[in-house]
Amino acid sequence: MFNNNRHLNIFEHYTQKGALPIENNISSGLAILLNENHLFLDRFIDYVNAKCQEKKSGCIVPKPQKQEDKEIGIQQQISKIVDSYPDPQTVIGITLTTAAPVDIIENKKDNNHQLITDIVISCKDTLVVIEVKRNASDARMQLKQQVDSIISVVERKGGNVPDRELLDGSWEEVIAVLQDVHSLTGSNHNTILAHYISHLENNYQAWFPVARLSDLEITKANEAAIDKRILKLTQNCCENDDDTMKYAGRIIVPLDCDFASEAQIAMDYDSKRLMITIWSGDTKWQGDCLLNKTINDFSWIYADSLTVEGHALDLVTEPYLRLAHFQSSIFHEYFLMDYYEQHYGSSKDQCRDLFRNITKQWKRHNWDELKQLFKTTYSGLIDVSSFDASFANHFEDSNRSYAQVSFGYETTAYIPLDVFNKFEKMSSTSRDGDRLAAFISKAVQQLIDTIK
Incomplete structure (x- = not known):
């Protein structure tokens, strides 16, 4: 072409x-x-x-x-x-x-x-x-x-x-209005009207009304239109539109549970799947709630699928180390799963020991002690060279005087193209008629129920 x-x-x-x-x-x-x-x-x-x-x-x-x-x-x-x-x-x-x-x-x-x-x-x-x-x-x-x-x-x-x-x-x-007229007149791609709509699409896609994902090709070229639909999905999963900006201006679905504060919806363009992600135990408070208030063991960490309304969704959970400052995440370092599974399995007791030893505010004079833990007591838990490089860049070479350390679990459910298209074709983008948003809300609730 x-x-x-x-x-x-x-x-x-x-x-x-x-x-x-x-x-x-x-x-x-x-x-x-x-x-x-x-x-x-x-x-x-x-x-x-x-x-x-x-x-x-x-x-x-x-x-x-x-x-x-x-x-x-x-x-x-x-x-x-x-x-x-x-x-x-x-x-x-x-x-x-x-x-x-x-x-x-x-x-x-x-x-x-x-x-x-x-x-x-x-x-x-x-x-x-x-x-x-x-x-x-x-x-x-x-x-x-x-x-x-x-x-x-x-x-x-x-x-x-x-x-x-x-x-x-x-x-x-x-x-x-332009799109309605174009539809009524037969959608001829050679008309002046069609040329003008295409011109606006090429240059100003973000101006367009919210389009259903089933009406879009899932490519980076359509990212502005896809992001607009994802924002609408997020709003339709919330009780109020303002809830999407509840936490520091980030576009999220706030969660009503004590071990996780939010879910996020995003598009995986490589696999053409919608992603629903929650972070349980992300902060010290949430970690304490996850370890001491939930009744299920941690076997859910190893589950590879979640069935929602008869649809099997791929499920991936990755434990991670979180380093924050002033309650804002600075960087994450993911645990090495072979080591984690061997040493922690589904046991909360083993994780409580890890929680007690690392989940706290580490001041600059203790940073060498923190780094040494991952080379001795917890050797193999993380990629030490990657962690040291990130820690040096974000903390040691900065003006920060402390690091808030915790660990949590990033869980992502993937909705494949054929499934979200099925719901989109039966949906409107309005709150009351958004069947895909209803499906996502149900998936989020099942994730929460699985964890707690």
Whole structure:
């Protein structure tokens, strides 16, 4: 396959290495579609009117009945807009950004008739001003200046003061409209609409609505879209969306048990499997709970599968040494499993001795003693050369004065491609309809029940 065929797309253009397409090109493509695709314009007007209704606004965009009822303009000066449409009854502004806009910032400067709009749509007696931005840092302020400036020029030229509304739009919502129209018109890959959607996919995949994993090829090229779905899966496994950021901003599923605090969902791209991972006994407190409060022995460490709703999931548990500072993990050193199985097996008693001897805060003057333990009493438990290199890098050659040492068990269940695709094809990405999230939640609970 020729590696530059993406430039056969009518919206793609050549740039210098590392350069991103500028916002004007995105605006131009959107304006072309609004002008050429009548169904998309109709659905976009529905989108704007729905936004007005959400705000309980009396403003509405009338739909054009004939060609002369509408006009699409790009990069228009305010004065030129009012020259062409001197007496609009309504002016509606909408931002089109990748995130929720900031609060309205009142413009303290005089309105400037030299302001340039990204896109303006004239529909009968209504003007819709679209401010296109990849981020929301200043989109709302610019939009407000443009709408206020149009109204000011209309007044100055003797026109009636039009109704006014400012709306918050997003690329994710507009792309959903584009995709719906594309689906309704037969998904022809050679249409202007298909070219524009492909152009956005090539450059701005993270802007797209959450896609089901069954609709995506599981490759690194689709990582942004896959990460977006994994975030949604994580949120749908939580009681509240905010729970996903409960611990230091990391995307996790918080667990309601005393020996493990979180589960994480990730994609293994090499094997095309979803991974569900929990860390039991990770901190000193969790280790104490794992060793002294759970009733099961440690035979679960050696289990190689977990059956959930009739599906056998590969299961891997790896004991590890955790070194932390200020309660934050600095590095992990995994135990050597042959040694661990021979010396600890499924016994909690043997592990309690290890816990008592190493799980504590080691100060700098004791670090040689700590390192010596892994060369004498616990020789063979870890790769000493690897540990020494990491310890020197993260502790001895740093300003840290202590190391918090504990050990735990990293357990990962793998959901194969055919299984997660089966659930995705029957799922929606909403919380109530997300069957894959329900399956993951059940798998996590079975893991917890196995350990405790």
